[in-house]
Amino acid sequence: MANKLHIVSLGCTKNLVDTEVMMGKLQNFELTDAQDEADVIIVNTCGFIDAAKEESINTVLSLHDTRKEDSVLVMAGCLSERYKEDLANQMPEVDIFTGVGDYDRIDELLQEKKSRFSDKVFLIDGSERVVTGSSYHAYIKLSEGCNQACSFCAIPSFKGKLNSRNLDSIAKEIEGLVKKGYYDFSFVSQDSSSYLRDQNIKDGLSLLIQRVELIDEVKSARILYLYPSTTTILLLKNIAKSKIFHNYFDMPIQHINDEMLSMMKRGFGKDKTTQLLDFMRSLPNSFVRTSFIVGHPNETEEMFEEMCEFASSFGFDRINVFSYSDEETTPAFDMSKKISNELIASRAQKLGDIASEATKKSLQNEIGRKIELIINGESDEHEYLLSARESIWAPEIDGEIYVNDRVKDEDLEFGKIYKAKVTELVGDILTATVDNA
Incomplete structure (x- = not known):
């Protein structure tokens, strides 16, 4: 079995969970960001609207253009499910097609190297996931x-x-x-x-x-x-x-x-x-x-x-x-x-x-308020600014807060909840001071 995996999750957070289930089934693979080094490439597609469909197809074709010889390219998820017959006929670049019912069987599909579209509804029930993007x-x-x-x-x-x-x-x-x-x-x-x-x-x-x-x-x-x-x-x-x-x-x-x-x-x-x-x-x-x-x-x-x-x-x-x-x-x-x-x-x-x-x-309206925030890591803006989000906010979609100061001279831990005071709005990003751990 090949040992390097490049996996792409497109669309919504529900798709992300399904992608994490596939990663859980393929933990014997080494994850790589370099698609040209991957032995297996999986794209979990979105088929909701035209823009998402176009992104999914373009992503698959782009990965095909740069993949190494003898690698396996898998097209999974909603777009594959919605247009299974058309895609199988029109995209010979793809080695394996699968829809929304076999995320927990991706290892079997790779071993058999054949497409599968199960009629069953896939609900996570004991499937191990590799949670991505956060430690908390x-x-x-x-x-x-x-x-x-x-x-x-x-x-x-x-x-x-x-x-x-x-x-x-x-x-x-x-x-x-x-x-x-x-x-x-x-x-x-x-x-x-x-x-x-x-x-x-x-x-x-x-x-x-x-x-x-x-x-x-x-x-x-x-x-x-x-x-x-x-x-x-x-x-x-x-x-x-x-x-x-x-x-x-x-x-x-x-x-x-x-x-x-x-x-x-x-x-x-x-x-x-x-x-x-x-x-x-x-x-x-x-x-x-x-x-x-x-x-x-x-x-x-x-x-x-x-x-x-x-x-x-x-x-x-x-x-x-x-x-x-x-x-x-x-x-x-x-x-x-x-x-x-x-x-x-x-x-x-x-x-x-x-x-x-x-x-x-x-x-x-947040300026001057005392809030709870979670520090995610260093910001992309400056090495002395930490990137955080307010604890009520959903990750990724609701914004970012820069922590630029603290009341106590202590190192702040990533992934930990702190109380803070919002100080100002710079562009579209709030800044805050942590006032106690």
Whole structure:
């Protein structure tokens, strides 16, 4: 068996967890950043929207161009699953294709050197992972698939219906990671607020919160990807009562105009959506993140302006902006009144500017506050600046804080939680002084 592995994970954090499972099955390989030295190259692809599909294909072809002779190139994940027949015919560069059901069998696929697409839903249940990117934080996947029918989303067509992990499986995984020194966790799935609904349990996240709080040494947690029509005020109250889970609310609402929300098949209209958002915002030390889609078929200028006004006035801490992607197998694909690419790009630019301003206001509101932060290491900016993030923030996506001073003359440890005071905003990065260990 070959002994050097180069692996690339594209797309979302859920994909990252699956990539870490493959790494766990291939620990007899030596990881290398040099693709031209690798004996095995794996790309875990994303097939969500056009830009992600293009990135996945270009990444695979680029790696093929530089790989060494007799190496094995594997294309795994969502794009492979979604277009399995087409890719097998059109990409002879790839040696092995596999989808979303065989991450824990990647070692078998390499030994057999053949493609496989299992029908089974892969849920982590005892699979060992090699957690990447942090010595203290890990993502925990709650489920696979989705029961929603959003007009623009093709994911249920290749990921299937909701399949939740049971609480014991999740608790066991966290307990294993705690033993390795991990104490901060982000819980992810396609629709986290539907967790356990496939098992006829309405408020599975509240049960999850109770279960995680029983695990010693878990100090910090947040839930990503709430869905409006499956998020309840009771759930938000249970998050707020928790001593471990932050008041971190990531609920992609996609639009705010009632007619457009109906066309998008989002389940809730403007009034109920804003009720949830207002309650989130009212909670102490809350952090509210959302996403919007611009350019969905039939989106009028008035609908777009209503979304811009709401995005500007509500007080979101972070906003993601996505341009509509016309995806086959989705209801929106067959809709009339498509928006031109030029107009979509123009609207995305305008809403993106609003999103940047929202982030700036949120960061300015931090100045002078006392916070908890976690130091990740030295910054890229200067050797005397340390890179940190506020403990409530999700890694990678919510920003970076530079620690430029401390009250006590002690060395600060990486991966440790400190209390600090935010001092100023330099560009789009906060600075802070650690005031006690």
